Structures are given as structure tokens and as C-alpha cells.
Amino acid sequence: MARRAQTSTAVLGALAIGPLTGYEIRQAITTVLGHFWHESFGQIYPCLAELEADGLIAATPGERAGSRRFEITDAGRGRLRDLLLEPAPPQAPRNGVLLRVFFGRELPDGAMTDLLDDVATEARTRLATYAGIRAGIAADPEYATHGRFWEATIRAGELSAQATIAWVAEVAPSLTT
Amino acid sequence: MARRAQTSTAVLGALAIGPLTGYEIRQAITTVLGHFWHESFGQIYPCLAELEADGLIAATPGERAGSRRFEITDAGRGRLRDLLLEPAPPQAPRNGVLLRVFFGRELPDGAMTDLLDDVATEARTRLATYAGIRAGIAADPEYATHGRFWEATIRAGELSAQATIAWVAEVAPSLTT
DNA sequence: GGGCACATGTAAGCTGTTACATGATTAA
DNA sequence: TTAATCATGTAACAGCTTACATGTGCCC
Numbered sequence: 211m212a213r214r215a216q217t218s219t220a221v222l223g224a225l226a227i228g229p230l231t232g233y234e235i236r237q238a239i240t241t242v243l244g245h246f247w248h249e250s251f252g253q254i255y256p257c258l259a260e261l262e263a264d265g266l267i268a269a270t271p272g273e274r275a276g277s278r279r280f281e282i283t284d285a286g287r288g289r290l291r292d293l294l295l296e297p298a299p300p301q302a303p304r305n306g307v308l309l310r311v312f313f314g315r316e317l318p319d320g321a322m323t324d325l326l327d328d329v330a331t332e333a334r335t336r337l338a339t340y341a342g343i344r345a346g347i348a349a350d351p352e353y354a355t356h357g358r359f360w361e362a363t364i365r366a367g368e369l370s371a372q373a374t375i376a377w378v379a380e381v382a383p384s385l386t387t
Numbered sequence: 388m389a390r391r392a393q394t395s396t397a398v399l400g401a402l403a404i405g406p407l408t409g410y411e412i413r414q415a416i417t418t419v420l421g422h423f424w425h426e427s428f429g430q431i432y433p434c435l436a437e438l439e440a441d442g443l444i445a446a447t448p449g450e451r452a453g454s455r456r457f458e459i460t461d462a463g464r465g466r467l468r469d470l471l472l473e474p475a476p477p478q479a480p481r482n483g484v485l486l487r488v489f490f491g492r493e494l495p496d497g498a499m500t501d502l503l504d505d506v507a508t509e510a511r512t513r514l515a516t517y518a519g520i521r522a523g524i525a526a527d528p529e530y531a532t533h534g535r536f537w538e539a540t541i542r543a544g545e546l547s548a549q550a551t552i553a554w555v556a557e558v559a560p561s562l563t564t
Numbered sequence: 565g566g567g568c569a570c571a572t573g574t575a576a577g578c579t580g581t582t583a584c585a586t587g588a589t590t591a592a
Numbered sequence: 593t594t595a596a597t598c599a600t601g602t603a604a605c606a607g608c609t610t611a612c613a614t615g616t617g618c619c620c
Contacts, residue, residue, distance in 0.1 A: 214579090216481070223490035233599050247486050248479035250581055255601055275588060277599055287493070294494050297505075298483025302425035302608095304393070306475025308543055309424050313400035314536040316464070317471050328474075359491040362558040366485055369557075373550035380546075381539040391607085410571050427608055432573055451616060454571055479580095 215293060217257045220249055222266065222290040225282040227352055231272050232258055232280070242343060242360075245336070245367050261286065314385060323386045326378050333374040340364050340371070392470060394434045397426055399443065399467040402459040404529050408449050409435055409457070419520060419537075422513070422544055438463065491562060500563045503555045510551040517541050517548070 220243065224235050232255055239249050258280060261267045266286035269278040282290070307329055314322055347353060347360050397420065401412050409432055416426050435457060438444045443463035446455040459467070484506055491499055524530060524537050 216483070216486075219486060219490075223486070223493070226490065226493055231599070232601090243486075243489065244480075246480050246482040246489075248481055250579095252581065252583095252602080253579090259601095272599085274599070277588090290490070290493055291495065294487050294490060295498055298487060301481050301483065303421075303423050304425055304478050305423040306393070306478065308540050309393075309396060309400070309420075310471050310475060311543070312420065312423075312536055312540045313396075313403065313467070313471060314539070315533050316400070316403055316467055318468065321472055356492050358561050359489055362491070362562055363485050363489045365558055366488070366551075366554050369550045369554045370547070373546045374543075377543050377546045381542055384535050385539055408571070409573090427610085429574080429609065429611095430607085436573095449571085451571070453616070
């Protein structure tokens with residue numbers, strides 16, 4: 211029931227937008243959702259089997275032999291709604307960069323500069339990626355109904371990346387001797 | 388070796404600032420480090436035992452019967468340095484709020500408003516907490532040597548919280564019908 | 565003498581990751 | 593015909609959480 215609740219939410223949510231095969235769910239999660247949500251592939255198929263057994267999704271034969279395309283059922287849509295209404299479980303923070311900055315005095319000269327440079331570069335790359343995703347989703351036929359939610363999600367990523375870049379610019383002078 | 392690398396980093400890092408008992412490490416991790424780093428208490432004592440066996444930390448009897456205060460050894464300081472120089476392992480993102488926003492079309496009326504309100508409130512609470520932590524660390528005798536690193540860490544939290552508040556203000560109008 | 569903060573530790577169980585195994589279809 | 597992509601699945605393992613077990617010292 212509640213054990214794989216978050217994985218179920220992601221899978222049911224994806225299927226609420228349109229029917230997909232397990233492989234396609236996996237792809238959707240790595241490309242679009244991948245920037246704020248992660249699923250281990252080893253969990254998707256067991257999760258699909260469980261959801262199907264519970265009547266929350268239904269399979270139709272896919273184009274290829276052996277492949278199955280899943281659709282969300284009315285019961286599944288109700289369950290998704292319930293799952294989305296539950297408060298988001300707090301993610302235990304494990305920020306490796308901040309851990310290194312916090313103990314930064316133990317870092318040899320130059321290492322802090324490298325670390326901060328990498329962080330800023332990564333944030334800039336993320337910004338570019340978001341721009342690409344934005345262009346991609348705008349072409350999606352579901353954009354009319356889901357677009358504003360997708361845009362808001364990407365916007366969170368952009369503001370976060372910009373905050374990171376601003377942070378590096380602000381603290382670098384005092385941390386790099 | 389590499390299995391508990393991140394926990395070792397946090398523990399060695401804490402002991403590099405000053406000698407602590409297991410209990411005090413636990414406290415330090417929940418209060419100051421807690422906002423960007425999490426350790427399960429069940430891991431601290433096994434980790435301490437391992438580090439002691441490897442000669443990276445050394446125990447002296449604490450004030451109370453049975454308690455032990457740990458100090459970092461020279462070997463431990465070298466190991467900490469190596470650990471800090473390793474790139475921070477990427478944390479798989481699992482942002483429950485963004486997952487809910489992304490699938491926001493499935494949310495009933497009003498739920499999105501509540502969700503965003505909660506997010507903004509939580510971010511404001513975090514800002515207030517950071518102000519408290521700032522006041523606390525400024526009084527620490529180690530502030531002179533470590534202060535700028537601690538300040539930079541807190542600053543990252545502040546900028547992140549501010550970005551969250553700005554995000555809610557920006558996207559709320561388009562998401563709450 | 566009761567409650568709280570200090571202090572240390574373990575063990576069961578759950579979750580999630582990794583690596584592997586298998587095979588169909590399509591493009592070069 | 594070979595490589596890449598599509599497609600499904602499992603099983604072993606690593607890591608983490610939770611709950612429990614135990615005891616000291618201080619203050620009211």
C-alpha cells in the first residue's frame with residue numbers, strides 16, 4: 211500500500227497524461243521528470259505489476275511482440291488524486307557540496323575554487339537543459355492542458371540554478387584565499 | 388572503505404573542529420548540519436567503531452562513566468582531506484512538491500493553493516531558523532577559524548529559501564484557478 | 565524517587581540500486 | 593550481420609531507518 215507510494219505516484223501521474231509502456235515511463239522519468247524526480251528502473255516493473263493487480267492501471271498489447279502499453283483506470287485516477295493530496299514526504303537532505311563547504315577549512319588551497327567552479331558550471335548547464343526541455347514540452351499535444359504545471363516545475367529548477375550561481379558569486383571571494 | 392564514505396566524512400569533519408562524544412556528534416548533526424545533511428543515528432556508533440579500528444580517531448574517557456570522547460588523529464585528518472577532495476556523490480533528486488506540481492492538473496481545486504502556501508510558509512520558517520543558527524555559531528570559539536565556511540553554508544540555505552518564496556509568488560497565480 | 569538529559573549500542577526489516585538475463589525489431 | 597534501440601523482468605546486495613535495550617547522573 212503505502213510502501214511504494216512515491217513510485218506509484220510518479221507512475222500513475224505519468225499514465226494520467228497518456229498511455230505508456232514501461233520503457234517509455236522509464237524514459238519520461240529520466241528526461242523530463244529526471245531533474246526533480248528519480249526512480250530506480252528496478253522498481254518500475256514491479257510497481258506496474260502491483261498497480262495492475264490492484265486494478266489501478268490496465269494493459270493493452272503494444273506495437274511490438276511482448277510489449278504492453280498501460281492506461282490508467284478510473285480507480286487509478288482516484289488513487290493518484292489521493293496520493294497527490296498526501297503531504298510530500300520530507301526528503302532527508304544530503305548535500306555533498308555544502309558538507310564540503312562546511313568543513314572547507316580542511317580543504318587544501320585551490321580545491322575550494324575548483325569545487326565552486328564545478329558547482330557554478332553545473333548550474334549553468336542545468337539552465338541550458340531547462341531551456342531545451344521548455345522547447346520540447348511546448349510541442350507536446352498535452353501542453354494545452356498540462357503546460358502551466360510543467361512550466362511551473364521547470365521554473366523552480368531555473369530559480370534554484372540561478373540561486374546557486376548567485377551563491378557561488380557571493381561566497382567565493384571569502385572562501386578562496 | 389568507500390561504503391560509509393559520506394558518513395565518515397561527516398563524522399571526521401565534526402571531530403576535526405573539536406573532540407566530541409557520539410551523543411554530541413548526533414546533536415551537532417541534528418542542529419547545525421541538520422539543514423543540509425542527515426545521518427541516521429543508527430550509523431554513527433558503528434561508524435565511530437570503524438574509524439577507531441582504522442586508527443583515524445582515538446577515544447579518551449569522557450566526564451561520565453562509560454562515555455567516550457573522540458579526537459581525530461593525524462591519519463584521520465589525512466583521510467578527511469581525501470574524502471573532501473572526492474567529488475560529492477550526486478544526490479538522486481526526489482522533490483515531492485515538484486512531483487505534485489508537475490501532475491497538478493489531477494489535484495482538486497484548492498489543494499494546489501494549500502500546497503504552495505505550505506511550501507512558502509516552510510521556507511519562511513527556514514529563514515528564521517537560519518537567523519537563529521547564525522547567532523549561535525557567532526558565539527562558538529571556533530568561529531574565528533571556521534566561521535566563513537559556516538556562514539557560506541547558511542547563506543546557501545537562505546538563498547535557496549528565498550528562491551522558493553519567489554517561485555511560489557511567481558507561479559501561484561497561474562496554478563491556482 | 566521520578567523524570568529528564570546524557571550516553572552507547574544493536575538488530576530486524578525495509579527500500580532502493582546494481583547488475584544481470586533475455587529477447588524483438590530496426591537501421592547501417 | 594552487427595549494433596543500437598526497444599522492451600521486460602529478477603535477484604543479490606548495500607544502505608538506511610526504526611525500534612528497542614541498557615544504563616548514568618542530575619535536579620526537583
